[in-house]
Structure formats: C-alpha cells, structure tokens
Amino acid sequence: MPLNAVPLNRFHNRALAAPRVRGLLRLLAIGIPAVILAVGCAQERAPEHYRFFALGTEIELTVVERGRNDPGYVADYIHRRLQVMEEAWHPDGNGELARLNRRLAAGESMEVSPELASLLERGQSLETASEGLFNPAIGGLVRLWGFVTDTTRPRSPPDEEAVRAKTASSPRMADLVIDGTRIGAANPAVEINLGGYAKGYAAAHALDQLREAGIEAAVFNLGGDLVTLGRPDGPRGRLWRIGVRDPRSGEVVASIQVDGGSAVFTSGDYERGFEHDGEFYHHILDPRTGFPAGSVRSVTVVHDDPVLADAAATALFVAGEEGWEGLARRLGVEDVLIIGHRGNAWMTASMADRTMLEESITEAVIR
Amino acid sequence: MTEGRAESPVLSGAARTLVSRTDWVVIVAAAAAVTLSYPLLWSGSEGSGDATAAVIVNGEEHTRLPLREAAELTVEGALGPTVIRVEEGAARVVEDPGPQQLCVRVGEIRRPGQAAVCLPNRVVVEIRGDQSAYDAFNY
Numbered sequence: 075m076p077l078n079a080v081p082l083n084r085f086h087n088r089a090l091a092a093p094r095v096r097g098l099l100r101l102l103a104i105g106i107p108a109v110i111l112a113v114g115c116a117q118e119r120a121p122e123h124y125r126f127f128a129l130g131t132e133i134e135l136t137v138v139e140r141g142r143n144d145p146g147y148v149a150d151y152i153h154r155r156l157q158v159m160e161e162a163w164h165p166d167g168n169g170e171l172a173r174l175n176r177r178l179a180a181g182e183s184m185e186v187s188p189e190l191a192s193l194l195e196r197g198q199s200l201e202t203a204s205e206g207l208f209n210p211a212i213g214g215l216v217r218l219w220g221f222v223t224d225t226t227r228p229r230s231p232p233d234e235e236a237v238r239a240k241t242a243s244s245p246r247m248a249d250l251v252i253d254g255t256r257i258g259a260a261n262p263a264v265e266i267n268l269g270g271y272a273k274g275y276a277a278a279h280a281l282d283q284l285r286e287a288g289i290e291a292a293v294f295n296l297g298g299d300l301v302t303l304g305r306p307d308g309p310r311g312r313l314w315r316i317g318v319r320d321p322r323s324g325e326v327v328a329s330i331q332v333d334g335g336s337a338v339f340t341s342g343d344y345e346r347g348f349e350h351d352g353e354f355y356h357h358i359l360d361p362r363t364g365f366p367a368g369s370v371r372s373v374t375v376v377h378d379d380p381v382l383a384d385a386a387a388t389a390l391f392v393a394g395e396e397g398w399e400g401l402a403r404r405l406g407v408e409d410v411l412i413i414g415h416r417g418n419a420w421m422t423a424s425m426a427d428r429t430m431l432e433e434s435i436t437e438a439v440i441r
Numbered sequence: 442m443t444e445g446r447a448e449s450p451v452l453s454g455a456a457r458t459l460v461s462r463t464d465w466v467v468i469v470a471a472a473a474a475v476t477l478s479y480p481l482l483w484s485g486s487e488g489s490g491d492a493t494a495a496v497i498v499n500g501e502e503h504t505r506l507p508l509r510e511a512a513e514l515t516v517e518g519a520l521g522p523t524v525i526r527v528e529e530g531a532a533r534v535v536e537d538p539g540p541q542q543l544c545v546r547v548g549e550i551r552r553p554g555q556a557a558v559c560l561p562n563r564v565v566v567e568i569r570g571d572q573s574a575y576d577a578f579n580y
Contacts, residue, residue: 100467107471125500127563132500136577297560298580306576317554317575324547324555329575338579348541374579 124149128156129276131297135284138306139291148287152280152294159276162190163268165213165222174257175213175265183251183258191255193268193275194247200271200385201247203405207397208389209361211245213265219366221346221357222267229348231355241364274384277301277337281380291334298345301380304334318374318411320434321345328411328419329430330376337380341387342372360392369394369414376409376425383407395420399441492553492570494532496525499563508532508551508568518562525566538562554578 122145124135133156137145162169170190177184186194197210216222218232218240243263251258268275273296280294281301291304293314305311313333317326321344332338347356347366360367373391377383386407393401395414402410402422409425417436421429426440493505498516506512512527513535521538531551534544537559544559544566553570556578 096461096464100464103464103468103471107475123502125497127500132558132560132563132565134500138576293577295577298578300577300579302577314576315574317578319554319556319578319580321543321558321580322547324550324557325552326554326575326578330579340579342580344543 126153128153129160129273129296131273133297134295135280135292136295137289137292139289139304139308141288141290143288145287145289145292148283148289152283155279155283156276159272162187163272165217165265165267171266171268178257178259178264178266179262181262183256185256188255191252191257193271194250194257194266195252196381197266197268197271198247198250198252200382200389204385204389204401205404206246206361207392207401208270208385209246210266210268210270211247211249211264212359212361212364213267214243214245214263215240215359215361215364216267216269216357217265219355219357219359220348230350237364241362270388271381271384273297273299274337274339274379274381277380277384281335299337299339299384301337302332302334320372320413323434325432325434327413327432327434328374329432330374330411330425331428332376335378336376337378337383338374338376339380339383339387340372340374341391343368343391344371358388358391367392367394369396370398370412371415372413373398374411374413375407376428377407386410492530492551492568494525494527494550495567495569497565497567505569506532516564518559518564520562523559523562523564532566532568533557534559534564534566537564 122137122140124145126133135145135149135152163171166172170186174184174186200208215237218236220229245261245263245265249259249261249264251260277294277296277299281303284292284294284303289303291306294301300316302314306314313331316330316332316338318328318330318340319325320327321342330338341358343356343358345357347354356366358367359365370391373387375383375387375390377386382405386402386405389405390398390401390410398410398412398420408422409428410422411425411429412420414420417434419431419435419438421438421440423440431438492508494508495505496503496514496516498518503516504514506514506525506527508527508530510527514525515522516525522536523534524536526533526535531549533549534557537545539559539561544557547557550557550566550568553568554575556565556567558565
C-alpha cells in the first residue's frame with residue numbers, strides 16, 4: 075500500500091479516517107469536558123459572609139459577586155468606621171455627641187466634626203418634613219425610659235409626671251443653632267440621640283465604600299435593616315428577594331423584591347424594650363406624648379436613601395394607623411408596608427407591586 | 442505520515458484505525474475528570490432537602506445541626522451559655538442569659554429563613570435549607 079494511502083474502513087468512507095477528522099475528535103474529547111468543568115467552576119461561587127458587631131447590633135455583609143477585589147479589606151474598613159461612629163455617638167461617655175449634649179444642657183455651644191454637623195442638619199430637615207414625629211432631640215426622654223444603657227436589670231416604666239414634664243419641655247431639632255460646625259441650642263432640654271437614623275447613615279456610608287471597592291453584588295445588613303448593591307445574578311438578572319421577618323414568631327410575613335441601591339428598613343415594637351407587670355414597653359417613643367407609640371406593630375420602608383428610609387420607618391410608626399398615609403406622601407416615601415396588631419397589613423400601591431404577603435397576614439389594604 | 446499505529450485492543454476491525462490507544466487514554470481521562478468533578482461542583486451546598494440549624498456565635502459560624510437528628514448544643518456567648526435543642530425536625534433556644542428572653546420566646550423554628558436571635562449574648566440560630574427563597578432578611 076502506498077504510504078500516503080488512507081485505509082478504507084468497512085463503510086468505504088475515507089472521510090472518517092482522515093487525520094484531520096481524528097484531530098477534531100481528539101479536540102472534542104478534551105474540549106467538551108473542559109467546557110463542562112469551566113461552567114461547573116463558574117456555578118460554584120458561593121456568597122461570602124463577613125460578620126461583626128457594631129452600633130449595638132450584629133452586622134452582616136454578604137458578597138454575592140466580588141468583582142475584581144477581595145471584599146475582606148473593605149469589610150474590615152467598614153467595621154472600623156462603624157466602631158468609630160458607635161464611640162463618637164454613644165449617648166454616654168466621652169464621645170463627641172455625649173460631650174455636645176453636656177454642653178447644650180449647660181447652655182453652651184461646641185465645635186463638632188463636619189460629619190456630625192451635617193447629620194444634625196439632616197436631622198433638622200427630617201424633623202420638619204415629619205412634622206415632629208421624627209425627633210432626635212428627645213434623648214432626655216429616651217434616657218428617662220432607660221433605653222440609653224444596655225442594662226440587663228429588670229426595669230419599670232418611669233413616673234408619669236416625670237415623662238409629662240420632660241415632654242412639656244419640648245426639645246426639638248429646630249431648637250439647634252447650627253453655624254457651620256458650631257452647634258448651640260436655644261433650649262437646654264435638647265439632648266440628641268442619633269438612634270433613629272444612625273443605622274441609615276452607616277448603611278449609606280457602607281454602600282459608598284462597597285461601590286468604591288468595586289464590589290458588584292452584595293447585601294449589607296445591620297441587624298435586620300439592610301441595603302443592597304447590584305443584583306444577585308448579574309446586572310441583567312433578577313432582583314433581590316428580601317424576606318420580612320416577624321421577630322416574635324421567627325416567620326417571614328412578606329417577600330419584597332428590590333433592585334440594587336435600595337434600603338429596606340423596619341421599625342417595630344419588638345426590637346428593644348422591657349416587660350413590666352405583664353406589659354411590654356418598646357423603645358419607639360411618640361415625641362408628642364413621651365410614651366411608646368402604640369397603634370401598629372411594624373413599619374417597613376423601601377427607598378434608595380437609607381437615612382430617609384430609617385427616619386421614615388420611625389416617623390410612620392409613630393404616625394400609626396391614622397396618619398401614615400399622608401405622612402408617607404409628605405416625606406416622599408412611596409414604598410411602605412405596615413403590619414397591625416391583628417396581623418393585618420396596609421401597603422402603598424407601589425409596595426404592593428413588589429410584595430408577596432404570606433398566609434399569616436390576615437387581611438391587606440392597599441392605599 | 443499516517444499515525445495511530447498502536448492498535449486499540451477494544452474495538453474491532455475498521456474502527457481501530459479511527460480510535461488509537463492514545464485517543465482512548467484521552468477519552469477515559471476526560472470522562473473521569475467530569476465524573477469526579479460532579480460532587481465537587483454540581484451537587485449544591487447541602488445535599489437534598491436536609492434543613493440545618495446554623496448556630497452563629499459572635500459573628501462566626503460555630504456549628505450546623507441537621508434538623509433530622511435530635512441534639513442539644515451549648516455555646517458560650519458574650520454573657521454566658523445559650524442552649525439550643527433540636528428535636529422532631531425543629532430547633533429552639535431553650536436557655537439564654539439575655540434579659541428579654543426574646544430568642545427563647547420565639548420557640549420552635551424549622552423553615553429555611555426562620556431564626557432565633559439572642560442579641561445580647563451574640564448568638565444566632567438560623568435555619569438553612571436548599572434553595573432558600575430569600576437573598577436576605579429584614580426585621
């Protein structure tokens with residue numbers, strides 16, 4: 075047989091026996107498994123979790139798509155920044171805010187950091203927008219109720235007269251005189267407590283850091299209040315599915331879909347408080363009465379401004395069953411879910427579009 | 442130059458000229474690689490339908506307790522011991538040093554996404570399962 079002749083097979087088919095075809099078959103034999111392995115590897119990227127404690131709560135950063143960078147470094151940085159905030163804004167001790175409050179009580183003014191000054195200005199405009207239902211200047215009342223210290227002693231509600239007197243002294247953010255970074259107050263009863271919007275501010279800061287670090291998809295969760303970045307399955311993929319959980323039962327009561335850059339904040343009557351004589355006193359005080367606001371169980375707000383989401387959730391909780399609708403409109407908050415004491419729910423139309431309620435909700439009204 | 446002179450012992454006749462021994466080595470190796478990679482890459486995180494209770498202490502995952510196995514676990518938190526019990530497909534916190542006992546009062550949790558949070562003691566018990574419907578929880 076000549077050297078260059080190709081042996082014929084049973085089917086008299088020259089093509090299959092040609093070296094080129096065999097080369098192609100070898101390529102497929104290697105190529106197909108290689109593709110399968112590559113796709114398998116891509117599937118396996120599980121979310122990365124970073125957890126730490128700050129601002130009095132457990133904080134969890136879940137990175138679903140890290141992009142080019144290692145999230146560990148930015149997680150660490152955020153952790154440290156939040157610890158600095160916690161120390162600076164703790165109502166007791168020697169942080170900047172505690173020192174400011176002591177000066178204001180003495181009728182004096184003080185220079186503060188630009189960060190605190192701008193937070194106080196924001197607090198003023200939120201108080202105005204919420205018609206006083208959101209009022210960070212009632213730190214004295216919060217202290218009277220014992221919600222300032224993380225005490226483990228059993229507590230009892232304060233004397234009603236004391237509450238009335240403190241409320242009557244009417245401390246308001248509007249009493250603050252803000253001159254650049256110099257803060258004074260026209261009313262010595264003013265005591266600032268940033269609890270109503272500190273988490274919102276921290277969340278916004280964390281989101282900025284994550285974006286700058288090139289993280290592509292993540293959720294930053296501060297003890298239940300969270301912000302999102304990107305989308306879980308890529309920029310053209312689905313939205314985030316957030317389960318709204320009832321702390322009493324541990325059950326998810328609603329499922330909300332949100333896009334990247336969204337804040338989901340909830341104010342509820344079961345977060346902090348104490349029980350006394352069979353009654354539970356929670357920590358969201360109505361600035362008008364000085365007592366815990368009572369008419370609903372929880373308020374969930376979705377908005378792309380985390381500070382507004384945080385403050386609005388509080389203000390709408392205080393507004394309650396009767397006042398929440400009008401207040402939400404005035405605050406410019408379109409996505410609101412309220413759970414009432416009977417397990418019933420109210421929602422805005424925009425929130426209803428992105429929400430699925432679970433069976434435990436007894437009735438739902440869309441406004 | 443024609444190649445594939447090493448005859449394949451498996452195939453008969455005409456096919457031998459198509460698939461040489463070298464080719465067989467490649468095919469078998471590739472098939473083995475794909476098969477062995479399956480449990481590593483494709484089988485998902487927790488196997489089929491087995492819910493577990495993840496116990497997280499001070500921000501770090503401490504243990505995963507499968508709900509189908511009765512068990513009792515004590516972990517040391519910031520204030521003292523938290524005792525978690527798994528029985529009859531559910532987990533619950535039976536003891537915790539927290540002043541409000543919120544995580545004890547939650548009672549039994551069994552569905553993925555449910556959790557008992559003992560905040561003062563820095564202990565969280567969270568049910569994990571296959572394909573949890575939620576990316577994150579708000580509360």
